[in-house]
Amino acid sequence: MKTEGQVRIPSGCAIAAVISREGRGMPGSLVSEAMRPMHERSNGLGGGFAGYGIYPELKEFYALHMFFDCRDTRKACEAFLKERFEIVRSELIPTRKIPSITGDPIIWRYFVTPLPSVLKSLQLDEKEFTARTVMQINAEMEGAFVFSSGKNMGAFKAVGYPEDVGEFYRLEEYSGYAWTAHGRYPTNTPGWWGGAHPFTLLDWSVVHNGEISSYDANRRYMEMFGYKCTLQTDTEVITYMMDYLLRVQGLTLEEAASVIAAPFWSTIDRKTDTADREKHIFLRRMFPSLLVTGPFSIVLGFTGGLMALNDRLKLRSMVVGEKGDRVFIASEEAAIRVMEPDAENIWAPAGGEPVVVRVKEGAY
Amino acid sequence: MDTINIEGLGYREINERLRGMSACKLTGCRGQRFIGAGMGPGELTIEGVPGNALGAYLNGGRITVLGNAQDAVGDTMNAGEITVHGSIGDAAGYAMRGGRIMVKGDAGYRAGIHMKAYEDKVPVMVIGGRAGSFLGEYQAGGLIIVLALTGGRPVGRFPCTGMHGGKMLIRGCCEDIILPDQVTAGPAGHGDLEAFSEHISAFCQAFGYDADEIMKGPFTIITPDSRNPYKQMYVMN
Numbered sequence: 199m200k201t202e203g204q205v206r207i208p209s210g211c212a213i214a215a216v217i218s219r220e221g222r223g224m225p226g227s228l229v230s231e232a233m234r235p236m237h238e239r240s241n242g243l244g245g246g247f248a249g250y251g252i253y254p255e256l257k258e259f260y261a262l263h264m265f266f267d268c269r270d271t272r273k274a275c276e277a278f279l280k281e282r283f284e285i286v287r288s289e290l291i292p293t294r295k296i297p298s299i300t301g302d303p304i305i306w307r308y309f310v311t312p313l314p315s316v317l318k319s320l321q322l323d324e325k326e327f328t329a330r331t332v333m334q335i336n337a338e339m340e341g342a343f344v345f346s347s348g349k350n351m352g353a354f355k356a357v358g359y360p361e362d363v364g365e366f367y368r369l370e371e372y373s374g375y376a377w378t379a380h381g382r383y384p385t386n387t388p389g390w391w392g393g394a395h396p397f398t399l400l401d402w403s404v405v406h407n408g409e410i411s412s413y414d415a416n417r418r419y420m421e422m423f424g425y426k427c428t429l430q431t432d433t434e435v436i437t438y439m440m441d442y443l444l445r446v447q448g449l450t451l452e453e454a455a456s457v458i459a460a461p462f463w464s465t466i467d468r469k470t471d472t473a474d475r476e477k478h479i480f481l482r483r484m485f486p487s488l489l490v491t492g493p494f495s496i497v498l499g500f501t502g503g504l505m506a507l508n509d510r511l512k513l514r515s516m517v518v519g520e521k522g523d524r525v526f527i528a529s530e531e532a533a534i535r536v537m538e539p540d541a542e543n544i545w546a547p548a549g550g551e552p553v554v555v556r557v558k559e560g561a562y
Numbered sequence: 563m564d565t566i567n568i569e570g571l572g573y574r575e576i577n578e579r580l581r582g583m584s585a586c587k588l589t590g591c592r593g594q595r596f597i598g599a600g601m602g603p604g605e606l607t608i609e610g611v612p613g614n615a616l617g618a619y620l621n622g623g624r625i626t627v628l629g630n631a632q633d634a635v636g637d638t639m640n641a642g643e644i645t646v647h648g649s650i651g652d653a654a655g656y657a658m659r660g661g662r663i664m665v666k667g668d669a670g671y672r673a674g675i676h677m678k679a680y681e682d683k684v685p686v687m688v689i690g691g692r693a694g695s696f697l698g699e700y701q702a703g704g705l706i707i708v709l710a711l712t713g714g715r716p717v718g719r720f721p722c723t724g725m726h727g728g729k730m731l732i733r734g735c736c737e738d739i740i741l742p743d744q745v746t747a748g749p750a751g752h753g754d755l756e757a758f759s760e761h762i763s764a765f766c767q768a769f770g771y772d773a774d775e776i777m778k779g780p781f782t783i784i785t786p787d788s789r790n791p792y793k794q795m796y797v798m799n
Contacts, residue, residue: 235592235593235594235613236593238595465719468740511696512652512671512694512695515632515633515651515652515670517651530593530611530613530614530632530633530651531593531611531630531632531651532592532593532611532613532632533593535592535593535610535611536592544630544649546651546652546670546671546694548694548695548718549671549695
């Protein structure tokens with residue numbers, strides 16, 4: 199049987215997310231429970247979460263969440279890390295044994311900071327260095343996989359239904375100002391722990407419902423900049439595209455959304471605001487290979503906020519609601535009602551229309 | 563009328579319990595799919611948010627939702643009526659071929675996609691608020707009515723893409739709405755409104771609006787142009 203990364207993975211899926219604009223902590227179980235009414239959107243071959251603000255006492259350090267196939271791999275990887283980072287804490291990620299989640303690898307986390315001497319000799323900033331190291335481990339180190347590498351955030355993912363994955367990782371014990379969740383429905387592969395969503399790089403995380411048809415065009419373009427897609431899943435390449443557009447190119451979230459879910463030329467032609475029209479023409483000309491076609495609804499997580507986005511044809515559903523300082527996003531309204539029965543202002547953003555929600559300054 | 567609290571129940575169990583009942587109210591609904599699928603004559607009232615494909619293949623039953631509904635309401639329905647007192651998600655009335663869907667609020671993307679008609683089977687959809695993009699995509703028959711009672715643009719982008727049958731009635735002048743070449747749009751006259759007035763009256767009765775006031779219009783009627791048929795699906799053919 200081919201394993202993940204050797205075969206292509208179309209998927210259905212469910213997503214949900216919540217954020218507190220005041221930066222108030224919420225348990226991960228809140229979003230995990232929201233996945234229950236969307237059970238049929240997944241098939242038990244992948245579930246995962248990303249939590250932001252969950253490691254406040256270690257927020258200066260990159261939290262590397264890792265899967266290892268065996269103890270020897272972990273030892274070898276640890277030796278590799280020690281040459282590049284100072285490791286301030288190293289531990290098993292606490293899990294709960296439950297019958298619905300089996301075949302777990304070694305699940306470990308390291309809190310690290312790059313060695314200044316290494317950064318200096320390579321002339322890299324710490325984000326670029328950390329991103330490159332993650333790429334190197336995932337592409338070259340057999341049996342080791344970094345599935346989360348941001349500061350004060352973390353991804354938690356497994357093969358299973360999302361509500362079970364939430365229980366497995368004891369998400370009720372974490373408190374975060376924002377959470378995203380995913381239930382996966384891969385149809386062509388056995389499904390592997392690393393292939394579950396969210397896909398992350400540094401503090402970016404992406405959960406995705408859909409099946410993009412531009413994967414290869416996007417992947418080839420991203421490889422020119424050193425991004426190695428190791429799993430052949432469309433979501434992985436979206437994550438790297440967001441890192442490239444936002445961190446490397448310095449685009450705003452709205453601009454990045456206009457690149458990947460670019461309006462049709464006919465829509466751009468009809469824009470009456472000249473500056474806006476010129477900007478869209480520029481973005482489409484500058485990054486034609488980063489247009490994402492095919493159905494998607496995604497939630498991008500980042501330090502201090504979330505962005506929800508649908509493909510420009512809106513071939514996947516997505517609903518947004520609010521209550522107090524909280525904003526909820528999900529594939530279905532029912533999921534929002536689980537998180538907040540009295541959610542208000544329920545609306546469905548149009549295709550290609552990004553919804554950006556930020557935590558107020560200083561609260562994260 | 564019996565009331566069943568369906569909190570925590572799966573769709574199979576719900577539909578099994580509904581079978582053979584002539585009138586029933588469901589409470590505590592939270593995303594269960596396929597409720598009332600294939601249901602024959604009978605009354606069903608739902609409290610909460612029903613899941614996707616509510617009333618799929620509906621075959622004569624009457625379903626009332628007291629709040630919002632999700633995607634694919636009335637997918638391929640054949641007969642009966644679905645009345646939603648809130649808004650609905652995407653692809654409502656997908657390929658429906660009979661019966662009526664009435665929505666007090668807004669509809670998402672692709673409402674009425676591939677609606678069809680056959681002899682006495684004429685499906686009808688009445689949207690009280692606004693409709694999202696791709697309204698009536700590939701419409702092959704039936705009637706779609708958008709009343710835009712809450713104001714704003716009545717429909718999103720790309721309405722009537724691939725429309726080749728049926729009629730669409732939109733309240734308003736629709737000057738800024740861009741339609742594809744293969745449809746004809748114009749102000750609706752008295753004769754045009756005849757086919758629609760019965761459904762607008764039913765809508766007003768269900769949701770407490772004044773039909774006379776709404777019928778004052780103005781309305782725009784859109785029909786496929788038989789002299790300029792739709793030539794391109796994915797390739798020129």
